[in-house]
Amino acid sequence: MSLSTQQADNDSQYLMVAKLDNARHVSTILKAIHFKDTATIFASPMGLKVTTEDAKCVQANAFIQEAIFHEFTIKEEQIIFKINLTVLLECLTIFGNSSVPGVTTSLKMCYAGYGQPLLLILEEDSVVTDCSIKTLEPDEVLDFDFCSTNVINKIIMKSECLKEVFSELDMTSEILQILMSPDAPYFQLSTFGNSGSTQSDFSKESDMVESFQCTKTQTNRYKISLLKPTVKALGLSTRISIRTDNRGFLSLQYMIKNEDNQVCFVEFYCAPDEELDDEPGH
Amino acid sequence: MLEIKDKQHQKLSRCIMYLLFQFALRTVNSTRSAYAYMLFSPSFFTHYDDGSALLKSNDSEDEGLRCKVNMKSMLTVFKSLSSIERSVERCKITLNTPEARLVFQLYCRHGIVKTHNLAFIECETLQAVFSKDLTPNRLTAHPKLLCDAVINFQNNQEEVTLIAKPDKISLKNYVDDEPDPKKVVLTEMHLDPNEFDNCQLGVDTEITFCLKELRAILGFAEVISLPINMHFERAGRPIVISIDSDKTFEANFVLATLADCENQTTHTQSVSQNTSKHRMKSQSKQKRSNNSRVKSTAPSTSDRSNGFGNNTKNKRPAPSFDEEFEDDFDEMICNDPTVDQLSRVEHQNIPNKNTTASRSTHPVTVPNISHTRQSNTPPLQSSSERADSPVIPMQCETAKISFPAETLNQSEMQDLDEDLDDTIPGTPPSKKFRSMIFGLSQSQDSQQSKNKPLQNVQVLAEDTDEDD
Numbered sequence: 001m002s003l004s005t006q007q008a009d010n011d012s013q014y015l016m017v018a019k020l021d022n023a024r025h026v027s028t029i030l031k032a033i034h035f036k037d038t039a040t041i042f043a044s045p046m047g048l049k050v051t052t053e054d055a056k057c058v059q060a061n062a063f064i065q066e067a068i069f070h071e072f073t074i075k076e077e078q079i080i081f082k083i084n085l086t087v088l089l090e091c092l093t094i095f096g097n098s099s100v101p102g103v104t105t106s107l108k109m110c111y112a113g114y115g116q117p118l119l120l121i122l123e124e125d126s127v128v129t130d131c132s133i134k135t136l137e138p139d140e141v142l143d144f145d146f147c148s149t150n151v152i153n154k155i156i157m158k159s160e161c162l163k164e165v166f167s168e169l170d171m172t173s174e175i176l177q178i179l180m181s182p183d184a185p186y187f188q189l190s191t192f193g194n195s196g197s198t199q200s201d202f203s204k205e206s207d208m209v210e211s212f213q214c215t216k217t218q219t220n221r222y223k224i225s226l227l228k229p230t231v232k233a234l235g236l237s238t239r240i241s242i243r244t245d246n247r248g249f250l251s252l253q254y255m256i257k258n259e260d261n262q263v264c265f266v267e268f269y270c271a272p273d274e275e276l277d278d279e280p281g282h
Numbered sequence: 283m284l285e286i287k288d289k290q291h292q293k294l295s296r297c298i299m300y301l302l303f304q305f306a307l308r309t310v311n312s313t314r315s316a317y318a319y320m321l322f323s324p325s326f327f328t329h330y331d332d333g334s335a336l337l338k339s340n341d342s343e344d345e346g347l348r349c350k351v352n353m354k355s356m357l358t359v360f361k362s363l364s365s366i367e368r369s370v371e372r373c374k375i376t377l378n379t380p381e382a383r384l385v386f387q388l389y390c391r392h393g394i395v396k397t398h399n400l401a402f403i404e405c406e407t408l409q410a411v412f413s414k415d416l417t418p419n420r421l422t423a424h425p426k427l428l429c430d431a432v433i434n435f436q437n438n439q440e441e442v443t444l445i446a447k448p449d450k451i452s453l454k455n456y457v458d459d460e461p462d463p464k465k466v467v468l469t470e471m472h473l474d475p476n477e478f479d480n481c482q483l484g485v486d487t488e489i490t491f492c493l494k495e496l497r498a499i500l501g502f503a504e505v506i507s508l509p510i511n512m513h514f515e516r517a518g519r520p521i522v523i524s525i526d527s528d529k530t531f532e533a534n535f536v537l538a539t540l541a542d543c544e545n546q547t548t549h550t551q552s553v554s555q556n557t558s559k560h561r562m563k564s565q566s567k568q569k570r571s572n573n574s575r576v577k578s579t580a581p582s583t584s585d586r587s588n589g590f591g592n593n594t595k596n597k598r599p600a601p602s603f604d605e606e607f608e609d610d611f612d613e614m615i616c617n618d619p620t621v622d623q624l625s626r627v628e629h630q631n632i633p634n635k636n637t638t639a640s641r642s643t644h645p646v647t648v649p650n651i652s653h654t655r656q657s658n659t660p661p662l663q664s665s666s667e668r669a670d671s672p673v674i675p676m677q678c679e680t681a682k683i684s685f686p687a688e689t690l691n692q693s694e695m696q697d698l699d700e701d702l703d704d705t706i707p708g709t710p711p712s713k714k715f716r717s718m719i720f721g722l723s724q725s726q727d728s729q730q731s732k733n734k735p736l737q738n739v740q741v742l743a744e745d746t747d748e749d750d
Contacts, residue, residue, distance in 0.1 A: 161390075161392055161394055164362070164365050164369070165394075165396075168361055168362060168365075170358060185395075193358075194355075195352060195354060195355025195358050195398075195400055195401075196355055196383065196398060196399045196400040196401050197398075197399045198358075198396065198397065198398045198399070199395075199396070199397040199399075200394065200395070200396045200397075201394065201395040201396075201397070202393065202394055203393035203394070203395075205393055206392045206393035206394065207392055207393070208392045208393075208394075
């Protein structure tokens, strides 16, 4: 009893305290967006949002809502800090990656405020590990200004069929061309590599497609190197939503179910590859 | 059907593939020591339309279109066999001639269609001359038997020796130039002739060929569960492995075999091959010293040399694609240290115009050597021999000289035999030996011999001696 009150007192010094029974719930999601070393963490009463970016063209967001945690207290409306994602993941998986059923690593995350390190306490089988990770000054994150009103084409489908296609993408091709159209071929992914071109066509009648809302034929090209990190998230997900807006920006949203059947979301935004001289952009 | 296609493509890596209109696939590996030919009858496919109705009758003297596709590109189509087996329902192959694209369409489950457009270039036929019906030895076995046999060999084992005797058939791993006999693992496996479906042995034989290729062939045969036939003769002659019990398709694989000097002493061809073999042994363990009869008809070899050096002969619908071919080959050359020596030596010597095959030994390095289309058989054989061993062109050329048996007189043959007895197995024959073949009476080091004017002689590569 005294221990818990003691703990509560200790915790009151922190701006944010999050407790979780199974650290894998967090580590798996973060692995899906781990294509850059640093990530920006946004904490709010709704939960955590972890953002990674690359080349000012692609952005990944992982949402871990507060319902996932079995305890989540936050004293401010928004807390933002930047952290080394590689180190964070290494700490979260410090007890190893193997998923033995029944044995879970519990996690407690504490953050005292600006300039303070992020504290992690992990426990597995009464072995406790304390981690203290320095936080960094947060950078401005891109705002892709992707609002649903501008969405021209939207497809929601099961991830299975796409997993294979994405993992077998011809990497000798510089770009991935995505065609979405209300007419045939409906949804087409194309690559143009050294050996020739490859197209994968998905019919809207397919039982893999759950929702097909395409208003206009759009063909957009994206740098394949920017989209390759999405394969990890795709592999973990069960459903994917693909949307393009009037500027050709791509939004990929993945629904990931964790071991306790709780749902988390990961989304990717990618700017189209412009062949002209003007700045690529958003 | 797809499975079969997948397997065959999977195993033939780094080869150029040739397509014929009646759907035959031919490939040869980069050292030209393995050749595969698969002919699919229209019944293999659920639907077959060769478009012959659209072809004008005066289009070409040969029927059909011959083209080649980069093997790597083909393999990307069938990259993931397991997923193909799981999800692909049918495969449609079309030839888009105007755009020079070979189109593979894989219709998968859930209404997904994957289309691969592979660029091809037209080419001439690649044809290996082999006579599987005339070989004295023939073994037929279910692939499982041989698979179980070869599994006993180490994974990195390059070559295997097949010893065929009336009482037993043995497989032994081939050890090449091993300095320390104690460090070598020798594996030998005996099979009873009764275990084979058919065993006809005319001649006791011991042949050595590439195990890796045999494994690939067996892997393929196991998938389709058809018995394989092995036709072979003696060391130095190729072994032909064929699968033709199925009405729908026929597959032939021709593998080069090592010529073994200890066993062959009388036949001139073997002798000349032995010379080459010794040379190769001393030079490089990597390149196999194969002297097979895998030969290309004149047009195709010249096509290869032309292809990389000269654009005029063949239509080139996709220039960038050709550059990729060149790059592959150039890459292979650059990465191989021995080849550089070769080209250096090559340029020093005057190509022997008197010898019937004046083709360059390495198709890429010396493309300007005449591409004359020789129709008589012996020269072409020789030229292909050279092509077999791009590392050591000279030796093959020398081998070629004595090749047409009729040109060698009796005394020369005797000389060869004597000298052969003097040689120590595993080491290059003496220089004197070499000079006898060529009718030169010099016994100095090969440096001098190299500089001799070439009449009927090909000078030996100086590198050989440096390595000794």
